[in-house]
Amino acid sequence: MLYREVGQYRTNYRADMAIFPIRQDRIGLAIILAIAFLVVPLVGGSFFLDVVAIPFLIYALAAIGLNLLTGYTGLLSLGTGGFMGIGAYTCYKLTTWFPDVDIIVWILTGGFAAAAVGALFGVPSLRIKGFYLLVATLAAQFFLQWAFERVPWLYNNNVSGTIEVPTRTLLGLPITGATATPVTRYEVALCIVVVLTWLASNLVHGRIGRSWMAVRDMDIAAELIGISLLPTKLLSFAVSSYICGVAGAMLVFLWYGSAEPSVFSIDLSFTILFMVIIGGLGSLLGCFLGAALIHVLPILLRGVPPALGLDIGSSTVEHLNLMIVGALIILFLVAEPFGLARLWQTGKQKLRVWPFPY
Amino acid sequence: MHLLYLILIDPFAQMGAAPDLLAQTLWEGLVSGVLYALIALGFVLIYKASGVFNFAQGIMVVFSALTLVGLYAAGVPALLALAITVGVMFVLAVAVERLVLRPLVNRPDIILFMATFGLTYFLIGFGELVFGGDTKQMITAQLYLPAGAIDLHILGGIVTLQKLDIAAAIIASLMVAALAFVFQYTRIGRALRAVADSHRAALSVGISLNQIWVIVWFAAGIVALATGIMWGARSEVSFALEVVALKALPVLILGGFTSIPGAIVGGLIIGLSEKLFELYWGPLVGGGTEAWFAYVVALIVLFFRPHGLFGEVIIERI
Numbered sequence: 001m002l003y004r005e006v007g008q009y010r011t012n013y014r015a016d017m018a019i020f021p022i023r024q025d026r027i028g029l030a031i032i033l034a035i036a037f038l039v040v041p042l043v044g045g046s047f048f049l050d051v052v053a054i055p056f057l058i059y060a061l062a063a064i065g066l067n068l069l070t071g072y073t074g075l076l077s078l079g080t081g082g083f084m085g086i087g088a089y090t091c092y093k094l095t096t097w098f099p100d101v102d103i104i105v106w107i108l109t110g111g112f113a114a115a116a117v118g119a120l121f122g123v124p125s126l127r128i129k130g131f132y133l134l135v136a137t138l139a140a141q142f143f144l145q146w147a148f149e150r151v152p153w154l155y156n157n158n159v160s161g162t163i164e165v166p167t168r169t170l171l172g173l174p175i176t177g178a179t180a181t182p183v184t185r186y187e188v189a190l191c192i193v194v195v196l197t198w199l200a201s202n203l204v205h206g207r208i209g210r211s212w213m214a215v216r217d218m219d220i221a222a223e224l225i226g227i228s229l230l231p232t233k234l235l236s237f238a239v240s241s242y243i244c245g246v247a248g249a250m251l252v253f254l255w256y257g258s259a260e261p262s263v264f265s266i267d268l269s270f271t272i273l274f275m276v277i278i279g280g281l282g283s284l285l286g287c288f289l290g291a292a293l294i295h296v297l298p299i300l301l302r303g304v305p306p307a308l309g310l311d312i313g314s315s316t317v318e319h320l321n322l323m324i325v326g327a328l329i330i331l332f333l334v335a336e337p338f339g340l341a342r343l344w345q346t347g348k349q350k351l352r353v354w355p356f357p358y
Numbered sequence: 359m360h361l362l363y364l365i366l367i368d369p370f371a372q373m374g375a376a377p378d379l380l381a382q383t384l385w386e387g388l389v390s391g392v393l394y395a396l397i398a399l400g401f402v403l404i405y406k407a408s409g410v411f412n413f414a415q416g417i418m419v420v421f422s423a424l425t426l427v428g429l430y431a432a433g434v435p436a437l438l439a440l441a442i443t444v445g446v447m448f449v450l451a452v453a454v455e456r457l458v459l460r461p462l463v464n465r466p467d468i469i470l471f472m473a474t475f476g477l478t479y480f481l482i483g484f485g486e487l488v489f490g491g492d493t494k495q496m497i498t499a500q501l502y503l504p505a506g507a508i509d510l511h512i513l514g515g516i517v518t519l520q521k522l523d524i525a526a527a528i529i530a531s532l533m534v535a536a537l538a539f540v541f542q543y544t545r546i547g548r549a550l551r552a553v554a555d556s557h558r559a560a561l562s563v564g565i566s567l568n569q570i571w572v573i574v575w576f577a578a579g580i581v582a583l584a585t586g587i588m589w590g591a592r593s594e595v596s597f598a599l600e601v602v603a604l605k606a607l608p609v610l611i612l613g614g615f616t617s618i619p620g621a622i623v624g625g626l627i628i629g630l631s632e633k634l635f636e637l638y639w640g641p642l643v644g645g646g647t648e649a650w651f652a653y654v655v656a657l658i659v660l661f662f663r664p665h666g667l668f669g670e671v672i673i674e675r676i
Contacts, residue, residue, distance in 0.1 A: 076468065124657060127664045130467070131411045131615065135607045136660055139653035150644040266604070270475065277472045315486075322483030329476030334461040337469045 003351040019201060036190055041183045049182035050255075052296060057189045058250050059295050063275040063287035064200050065243030070273070071281035072204055073236040074216030075125050079118070079137040080244050080272045082144030085264030086114040087245025088252040089154050092163045096156060103168035103176050104188065107253060111245035117144070118241020119234045126230050141266055148261035164258045176253045185254045192250060196243055201284055203239065212236050213282070244272075278332055280339025289340035298325060369638035381517045383633050389523040391629020392530045393592075396585040397606035398613065398621035399534065400578040405615050406554040407574040408459065410470045414477040416600050418579060421481045422447055423586030423595045427496060428489035436500030447579030455571045482597060496590030503591060526588040533584055534622060537577070541618070546573060554616070608656035614669020623667065628652045 003024050010016045020026045040053060066080050091110035095103055121140040128136050148154060155163050167177030174180040175188050203209050211232050214222035223229055252259040271294060279290020301321050336343050373380045397419060404412040425446050429439035458473050504521035541547040552560040553570045561567060586595070609628050613620025632651045640647045665671050 124660060128660050129664070131471070132611050132660060132664065132666070135611045135653070136657050138604070138607060139650060139657045142650040142653050146646060146649045150646055266601075274472070274475065277468070281468075319483045319487040322479050323487065324483075326476045326479030326481075326483060329479065330458055330473050333465075333469050333473050333476070334458075337462070337465050 003348070003354075005352065017205075019205060033194070037187070041186055046182040049186045052299065054182070054186050054189055054255050056291055056295050057186075057193045058247050058255055059272065059275060060288045060291035061193050061196060061250065062244050062247035062272045063279065063291050064197060064284060065240045065245075065247060066272050067276045067279075067281065067284070067287050068200060068204070068212070068243065069236050069240035070276055071283065071286075072209060072216060073212040073233065073240075074219075075122075075233065075236065076130065076134040077137040077240075078134055078266065078269045078273065079121060079140035079144070081264045081266060081268035082141040083114045083118050083241040083244040084248025084251060084268065085144055085148055085261070086117050086241075087111050087248035088259060088264070089148065089163065090114070090245070091249035091253060092165075093154070093156075095166065095168065099166070099168070102170055103253065104170065104192070107192065107249040108246060110249040111242040114245025114248065115238040115242035118244070119238040122234050122237025122241075125233045125237065138266070141269055145261055145264055145266075148264060162258050162260045163252065165253050165256075178257065189250055189254050192246065196246065197284060200239075200243065204284070208235065216282075274329065278329065278339055280341030283339065283341035285344065286339050286341030289344065293340065294325075297328070301325075364642055365639065372638060378517055379637075383637050384630060385517065385519060385523075387630035387633035388626065389526060389629070390633065391626040392527050393585060393589055393625075394605055394609045394629055395622045395625025396530050396533070396581060396588070398609040398625055399537070399618065400581040400585070401606060401610050402613075402615065402618055402621045403537075403574050403578045403581065407550055408553075408571050409467065409557075410459070410474065411467065411615075412578070413471060413474040414481060415578060415582060416604060416606065417478045417481045417485075417597075418447075418450070418582040419586045419589065420595070420597055420600055421450075421485045421586075422579065422583040423496065423590040424485050424489050424494070426583070426587065427494045427590070427595050430497050430500065431494070436497055443583060444580065447583060448576050451572050451575035451579055454575050455568060459571055460568065482600075486597070493594040493596035494590075496587060496595055503587075522588075522591055526592075529584060529588065533581065534618070537581075538618065550574065605652055608652040611666050611669075612656045612659050614666030616670045617666070617668035620666060620668030628655060631655055 003022075005022050005024075008021075008023055010018075010021060015021065020029060041049065044053060062080060062084060065083075066077065069075050069077050087107075087110040089110075090113035091103075091106045094106045094109060095101075098106075117140070121137060124136050125133055149161065152161075155161055158164075165176050167174050167179055169175065170188075173184055175184050204212070211222070211227045214225070214227055215229065215232050215236075219229055222232075248264065251263070256263065275287065275290035275294045277290070278293055279288070280286025298321050301324060302317055305317055332340075397415060400415040400418070401412060404410055404415070422443055426439055426443045429442055430436055434442065454477065458477060459470075462470055462473055503525055506521050508519045508521065508524075509516050539547075541550060549560070549565045549570055550573070552563070552565055553567065557567060560570075605628070606625075609621065609624040611624075612627060613622070613624030632648050632655075635651050636645070636647050659667065663669075
């Protein structure tokens, strides 16, 4: 009953092309943002923020990055983990050289290095397609991970081979390092995610996004209508890697606090790809839904046996967890191959015409 | 100048100075190449017949080896355990066809690919739950696999050939020959080739797709079991093997997804080149190059031949 658009007239083209043409959607988004900015940090304890909320935001951002490439441009990639690593290591090096510059600047700048590397590894995409490209991007993943391990310059030659996040402050408030509270780190992460999501949304709704989608749907046809493939595909790789790089820097600086090269392993790439597929290819909302499902589900499952009073060893729980997640992925793909975002769209459409079927 | 010397001349000088080391490396590259080729073969079988890029092939290798070892540890005689493992792989093939492939028929490739990811997770969880996550020793003597080594005194040094490696190479060749024979000369093989050419045409002449899928997944399972035994005997049986199984992917794109000879040639190229590169050029960049060298080789080949060396060229039309 509440979700009805009766009486909302769009009188110009601009209003018709708005991203949220229905008033209830705009109100809903405002409420969600208000909850995210104000209620969550107040209500959620530091455990919730550190284990659920901050990782969720970071994964969602990385998923947006990959979705621009895979969902919007149709280029499969498994190099996400490596590109995220580039962002993190660049940010680390920059803040070592220039400790006085605000860390947020460096987190956002770290992405540019990732963008350059991403564009470089994107060059083969002009000739290679589909699964061949997928395996080609594995070259980026494995090479970068190897570089993180073997090039001591990247981690300032320290003995442990890990990068330790130094304490950096903004207006006197520590936002990274050991002394930063989960609430500040959460707010910083939220701001970055909101801004980048907004930018990504504008990008995919504009000329660039349309050329990406044309390339995705059929690249030969896109070429015939005057979209040159190389710049389009490389731009997609660059923007995607930029966002992934920022997410990687956030992963280390706002969540982990320190990172070994193995953090940016192939498993991370798989996790992000999962989020994109389960959430919905070519949907920004899907990235958030996918990240929520893939990240939160194992945490919830881990909590089930103690809640039922069952005494199961933690390793058994882990194994059961893997099995359930695996089975659920197959189940989701069978039930709704276009992802959670499509499920959401269907639900919204049902609400709009309720109580009639159509 | 010195760097150029180190890259271009020094490795070859080393090769000339110690031909026995070169021969040893070539042999080891050959053996690991054979094993890569076997994993890639499992991929190709499934890709040809069902168009599914089966990511779970690597895990099937580990899972089958783990089942075999686990059954033996539970007191089942070795050969019976082998038979039961074959049975398990058949059950797996039927289950995959029923629960994964059939509901997902006609979906985009990427969805099927993701489903095999789900399968991977499921099998890892299941395998660890039933057989435990610790590394195990492969039973070799009980399966009548030879142990020990032959020392060849050639090229002014000693080249050691593990008998196990020789057995692996022989078994792999036999397996490839058997598969080639089945594909070429039997009724099932003809049906498989028909399905690979066109699903619809195959259906219209009365070939049951579901049956074919079970058969290829079962065949891939047996290939996985053979690979698992060989690889487990060379190192240990654990899920760490999965990363090694990922090496089959560059092999695959080097040879082309749709070509069985391609899988073999690709496997040998990757196996040989990565061992040589690691030994002679690896120290220049700090070692550990085996992690990425195969992928870079595959990437370079793809630049010139986007469908691999032997892959079917896809002609795109508007």
